[in-house]
Amino acid sequence: MGLPQREPATDLPERVTIYEVGPRDGLQNEKSVVPAEVKAEFIRRLAAAGLETIETTSFVPPSWVPQLADATEVLADLGDAGLGPRRPVLVPNERGLDNALAAGVGAVAVFGSATETFARKNLNRTVAESIEMFRPVVERAKDSGLWVRAYVSMCFGDPWEGPVPVEQVVDVCQRMMDLGADQLSLGDTIGTGTTGHVSRLLDALDAVGIGSDRIGVHFHDTYGQALANTMTALRHGVCVVDASTGGLGGCPYAKSATGNLATEDLVWALDGAGVQTGVDLTSLVQTSVWMAGHLGRPSPSAVVRALAGSD
Amino acid sequence: MGLPQREPATDLPERVTIYEVGPRDGLQNEKSVVPAEVKAEFIRRLAAAGLETIETTSFVPPSWVPQLADATEVLADLGDAGLGPRRPVLVPNERGLDNALAAGVGAVAVFGSATETFARKNLNRTVAESIEMFRPVVERAKDSGLWVRAYVSMCFGDPWEGPVPVEQVVDVCQRMMDLGADQLSLGDTIGTGTTGHVSRLLDALDAVGIGSDRIGVHFHDTYGQALANTMTALRHGVCVVDASTGGLGGCPYAKSATGNLATEDLVWALDGAGVQTGVDLTSLVQTSVWMAGHLGRPSPSAVVRALAGSD
Numbered sequence: 001m002g003l004p005q006r007e008p009a010t011d012l013p014e015r016v017t018i019y020e021v022g023p024r025d026g027l028q029n030e031k032s033v034v035p036a037e038v039k040a041e042f043i044r045r046l047a048a049a050g051l052e053t054i055e056t057t058s059f060v061p062p063s064w065v066p067q068l069a070d071a072t073e074v075l076a077d078l079g080d081a082g083l084g085p086r087r088p089v090l091v092p093n094e095r096g097l098d099n100a101l102a103a104g105v106g107a108v109a110v111f112g113s114a115t116e117t118f119a120r121k122n123l124n125r126t127v128a129e130s131i132e133m134f135r136p137v138v139e140r141a142k143d144s145g146l147w148v149r150a151y152v153s154m155c156f157g158d159p160w161e162g163p164v165p166v167e168q169v170v171d172v173c174q175r176m177m178d179l180g181a182d183q184l185s186l187g188d189t190i191g192t193g194t195t196g197h198v199s200r201l202l203d204a205l206d207a208v209g210i211g212s213d214r215i216g217v218h219f220h221d222t223y224g225q226a227l228a229n230t231m232t233a234l235r236h237g238v239c240v241v242d243a244s245t246g247g248l249g250g251c252p253y254a255k256s257a258t259g260n261l262a263t264e265d266l267v268w269a270l271d272g273a274g275v276q277t278g279v280d281l282t283s284l285v286q287t288s289v290w291m292a293g294h295l296g297r298p299s300p301s302a303v304v305r306a307l308a309g310s311d
Numbered sequence: 312m313g314l315p316q317r318e319p320a321t322d323l324p325e326r327v328t329i330y331e332v333g334p335r336d337g338l339q340n341e342k343s344v345v346p347a348e349v350k351a352e353f354i355r356r357l358a359a360a361g362l363e364t365i366e367t368t369s370f371v372p373p374s375w376v377p378q379l380a381d382a383t384e385v386l387a388d389l390g391d392a393g394l395g396p397r398r399p400v401l402v403p404n405e406r407g408l409d410n411a412l413a414a415g416v417g418a419v420a421v422f423g424s425a426t427e428t429f430a431r432k433n434l435n436r437t438v439a440e441s442i443e444m445f446r447p448v449v450e451r452a453k454d455s456g457l458w459v460r461a462y463v464s465m466c467f468g469d470p471w472e473g474p475v476p477v478e479q480v481v482d483v484c485q486r487m488m489d490l491g492a493d494q495l496s497l498g499d500t501i502g503t504g505t506t507g508h509v510s511r512l513l514d515a516l517d518a519v520g521i522g523s524d525r526i527g528v529h530f531h532d533t534y535g536q537a538l539a540n541t542m543t544a545l546r547h548g549v550c551v552v553d554a555s556t557g558g559l560g561g562c563p564y565a566k567s568a569t570g571n572l573a574t575e576d577l578v579w580a581l582d583g584a585g586v587q588t589g590v591d592l593t594s595l596v597q598t599s600v601w602m603a604g605h606l607g608r609p610s611p612s613a614v615v616r617a618l619a620g621s622d
Binding site (some may be wrong): 002004005007008009010011012042156157162163164166191192193194195196197199200221222223224225227228230231262265268269271272273274301302303306 | 313315316317318319320321322323454467473474475477502503504505506507508510511532534535536538539541542543564573576579580582583584585590612613617
């Protein structure tokens with residue numbers, strides 16, 4: 001199986017942490033329910049391929065995300081392999097945190113919005129109300145010794161509001177980080193962002209004291225921009241990148257495509273540029289092919305298609 | 312139809328020339344022959360969408376590329392719109408140049424290889440022999456007042472030889488440019504290149520006097536790297552980018568995918584970053600949809616899928 005020629009880039013970090021979102025963000029929109037044991041095996045294979053940080057599942061009400069109603073079962077199947085500070089789970093509120101704590105997790109993530117419309121649609125609250133909802137979640141998580149991530153979605157464009165002002169995004173990010181989170185994840189939820197926009201947002205966050213060392217980036221490839229935007233963020237000193245193995249997270253053949261950056265395409269870019277990720281690309285591609293078999297359709301990842309074939 | 316939010320990037324050229332390769336490189340591998348009048352209309356629509364430089368066709372022997380056997384017919388249909396220095400045609404040898412001159416073209420391109428294996432497979436010659444074959448083509452073209460481009464393919468990886476040493480690529484590029492060509496196009500024909508590699512090659516070319524002002528870049532998206540690599544080249548001062556409207560040039564769903572960078576995805580990136588291209592994205596997407604109708608399958612361009620839908 002081919003691997004990229006290594007030609008080190010001088011303007012990138014030496015090492016990048018890939019924050020793997022496939023099992024949670026990737027699977028959550030799949031219509032046919034993936035059995036808990038397949039999810040657990042997916043996570044084990046991802047870890048075996050060298051992914052150190054994997055968001056495993058979500059403790060949201062089953063009616064919101066039926067696909068992830070088996071969070072407790074998945075974690076039980078994983079045992080210790082599903083716990084610790086590198087196995088975050090998404091929690092929407094205090095009840096979710098209670099369930100996560102009961103499962104023994106070592107890290108949680110909350111999921112906010114930079115725009116009022118998406119906050120209303122996704123959380124049924126204003127941005128301010130959602131932050132107040134997260135406040136006790138983050139405080140109690142920190143008090144319990146957990147690592148905490150704060151997602152902020154719609155940081156670039158919003159399907160209802162259009163372009164999202166950078167100042168508005170910075171304001172929400174500050175309020176989310178003021179809760180006490182360890183890491184911020186900047187989401188380009190609809191994939192419209194471009195490189196100058198990425199630079200401007202990172203500069204603006206840096207100016208208010210949220211440096212690149214506390215930031216992860218989460219780009220969607222809906223307009224083909226995810227990897228270019230990611231590389232721009234890395235040049236700004238960001239060292240955490242969200243990606244989804246096989247590009248799971250939205251059908252690439254549909255108008256509503258919201259596919260995450262494929263982990264394999266990211267690893268190809270970083271391997272080639274001499275950036276360490278700890279990931280074995282061959283194992284990862286094999287894992288994608290295995291998962292694609294369970295989902296019954298080929299992976300949209302270019303690297304998976306090129307290396308494993310889908311014809 | 313959506314357009315990207317404009318947030319100027321400070322590290323990119325003010326203006327980029329898109330060298331549109333869809334009608335030639337994009338169509339040449341299509342199995343079902345596209346009628347000459349459709350090709351001519353495709354070129355007219357591309358020009359109307361604002362693409363100033365369009366490679367229209369190829370004067371290769373019909374047995375090599377049956378799809379482009381109608382070069383003379385396409386140019387006759389286009390009339391003056393198919394001529395001039397911004398409407399290059401590919402010519403493999405002197406006979407091709409004769410035909411191109413007879414058609415009245417104002418620009419030609421020759422297509423060399425950085426590797427011996429591909430030179431042998433594509434041109435049935437060694438690299439040295441192919442350069443000698445191009446010598447009278449370039450000389451006569453320049454004597455006739457034509458603009459001349461020199462493609463060098465396999466500049467990053469080669470499917471038979473593997474990684475291609477930068478020094479070898481630089482040597483071939485020098486010999487091609489020494490023939491008297493006006494512009495060099497660096498081809499990542501199999502799409503394996505990454506950003507550090509792009510930087511290193513451009514630096515090495517600059518060191519031997521082939522500056523970014525004479526270089527175009529031609530990336531394939533086989534491994535999802537085309538746009539990231541292109542943006543790296545632009546940061547090095549390159550201002551000419553090869554792209555194919557709709558991502559024509561290889562089936563994205565097949566193992567052998569060799570799709571060109573989609574012009575729409577490039578324009579999205581550049582529009583967003585405040586880089587002028589002169590291209591109207593909405594018109595371009597409409598042109599891709601129109602062409603996809605003729606080809607009977609959806610465009611692999613992410614932007615076309617997102618804006619025009621394929622579901």
